[in-house]
Amino acid sequence: ASTLGAAAAEKGRYFGAAVAANHLGESQYATVLDREFNSVTPENEMKWDTIEASRGSFNFGPADQIVNHAQGRGMKIRGHTLVWHSQLPGWVSNLQTATDVRNAMNSHINGVMAHYRGKIHSWDVVNEAFQDGSSGARRSSVFQQRIGNSFIEEAFRTARAADPAAKLCYNDYNIDDANAAKTRAVYNMVQDFKSRGVPIDCVGLQSHFNSQSPVPGNYQQNIAQFAALGVDVQITELDIEGSGTAQANSYRSVVNACLAVSRCTGITVWGIPDHYSWRASGTPLLFDRNYNKKPAYDAVLAAL
Ligand code: XIL
Numbered sequence: 344a345s346t347l348g349a350a351a352a353e354k355g356r357y358f359g360a361a362v363a364a365n366h367l368g369e370s371q372y373a374t375v376l377d378r379e380f381n382s383v384t385p386e387n388e389m390k391w392d393t394i395e396a397s398r399g400s401f402n403f404g405p406a407d408q409i410v411n412h413a414q415g416r417g418m419k420i421r422g423h424t425l426v427w428h429s430q431l432p433g434w435v436s437n438l439q440t441a442t443d444v445r446n447a448m449n450s451h452i453n454g455v456m457a458h459y460r461g462k463i464h465s466w467d468v469v470n471e472a473f474q475d476g477s478s479g480a481r482r483s484s485v486f487q488q489r490i491g492n493s494f495i496e497e498a499f500r501t502a503r504a505a506d507p508a509a510k511l512c513y514n515d516y517n518i519d520d521a522n523a524a525k526t527r528a529v530y531n532m533v534q535d536f537k538s539r540g541v542p543i544d545c546v547g548l549q550s551h552f553n554s555q556s557p558v559p560g561n562y563q564q565n566i567a568q569f570a571a572l573g574v575d576v577q578i579t580e581l582d583i584e585g586s587g588t589a590q591a592n593s594y595r596s597v598v599n600a601c602l603a604v605s606r607c608t609g610i611t612v613w614g615i616p617d618h619y620s621w622r623a624s625g626t627p628l629l630f631d632r633n634y635n636k637k638p639a640y641d642a643v644l645a646a647l
Contacts, residue, residue, distance in 0.1 A: 347629075347640075348381030348418075350647035351610070354602055357382040357419050358647070359611035361580065364388050364408040366619065371634045373412075375615055382419040382464075384579070384611050385409045386621075389423055390430040394455055398434050398447065401454050410462060421579070421611060422459060424467035424514060425452050426498045428484035436485050444489040449501045456505035465577060467514040467547055468502045469495050475517055479528035495532070496541045503542035514547030514579055517556065521565035533572050545575040550597065551613070553584035553627075558593050563600035570606035580613040582620060582627035583639070591642035594629070598646040 344350040351358035359382030366372045376383070387393060388406035395401055413420050426448060438444045456466065472495055474482045481487050486494040495513070502511050513533065518526040529546065536543045546569045552558050559565065566576045578601055583593045601607035614620045618632040629640040 344647075345644075347379045347644060347647065350644055352381060354647060356601070356607075356647075357609035359383055359419070359421065359609060360615050361386040361611065361613045362409050362412075362615075363619065364405040367408060367412055372615060372619075375630060375634050377416055380418065382421060382609060382611060383409055383413045384421040384423050386423075386614070387430065389455065391425075391427065391435065391451060392430045392432045395451055396432050399450070399454075401458065403458055406459075410459065414462065419464045419609075420459075420462060421577075422455075422463040422466035422509070423579075424470040425455060425502065426468060426472075426486060426494070427470035428482060428486070429471070431485070438485060438489065441489045441491075444485055445494075445497065448486060448490075448494065448498060452498060452501045453505050456502060456509070460506045461508060463506065463509050465510040465512050465545055465547075466502060466506070467579070468498050468511045470514045471516065472513075473515060473518075473525050473528050475525060477524045479524045479531075496536065499536070499542050510544040510575065511542055512545035512547045512577065512579075513543060514549060516549040516551055516580070518546075519548055519550055519552075519556075519562055519565060520559035521561040521568055526565060530569065530572070533569065533574060537573050543574060545577055545608075547577050547579035549580035549613075550578050551580060551582055551627075552593060553625075558583070558596050562597070563603050566600055566604045566607050570604050574606070576601075576604065576607045578607070578610040581610060582613045582622065584622065584625050584627045586626055587638055590627075591638040594639040595642040595646045598643050602646070 347358040360380045362383045616630045617626040
């Protein structure tokens with residue numbers, strides 16, 4: 344196959360990109376998106392501060408633009424994200440009681456998932472709930488502080504009821520190294536959820552890599568260990584700082600690791616051309632600012 348999406352499809356996977364609604368009208372952007380990718384993730388448009396900036400008032404417009412674009416072209420859609428400490432409106436952060444936070448969280452999940460019911464193949468139900476570093480502890484957030492550890496399973500149970508057909512994922516960064524404390528903490532949570540029947544279907548490895556945090560040597564083993572718990576693994580926000588052959592080699596190793604594990608079901612890169620990356624001054628993506636294919640693109644296509 345001659346495109347990322349078609350090559351991944353031959354391997355029973357999808358190959359997606361994070362997409363911003365405000366770029367869909369740019370012809371080069373849309374051309375490359377439509378040619379290369381068969382899955383999209385709205386980069387910001389489904390986040391709480393966009394979709395429910397004031398309580399009970401939902402703004403689906405920007406996300407709908409992306410969903411309509413993708414559906415019209417037969418692309419899959421990842422939902423990102425329902426419960427996250429960041430890009431959270433002030434009204435949520437300021438809620439004082441467990442009951443109020445729980446009501447707000449469940450209403451948000453129900454409202455968003457009902458609007459997109461049947462259209463989303465996988466939802467990042469909870470994003471980034473664990474701390475970095477050696478503690479393996481939960482990150483502080485209004486959900487953690489008011490509700491406690493049980494907010495995560497409550498979110499997953501609410502999500503399952505809201506759209507039974509969607510795969511429900513826990514998504515995080517720095518859980519790529521099998522031996523990291525944060526990875527072990529997420530692993531233990533997933534194992535506990537599976538043993539108690541809490542509905543979880545997938546783990547999302549964001550996989551933002553750079554020179555401080557390169558692709559770990561045990562990345563494939565880590566994917567296999569999560570999969571062995573009985574969940575799918577998706578690489579959800581891949582980008583790798585660098586250029587040329589070194590960057591291409593790192594991208595190749597990520598693709599090979601995913602393809603080696605049957606339950607690794609898809610890869611999403613976190614943007615299309617370098618200049619639209621969230622890494623403002625970096626070049627971590629597969630296309631340069633003129634939409635030329637980089638060596639990393641060629642490596643990914645060849646590996647698929
Ligand atoms: C980033 C977006 O790419 C930026 O445009 C935005 O300003 C901040 O968020 N982890 C996530 C993503 O789960 O939602 C983040 O996306 C990148 C880190």
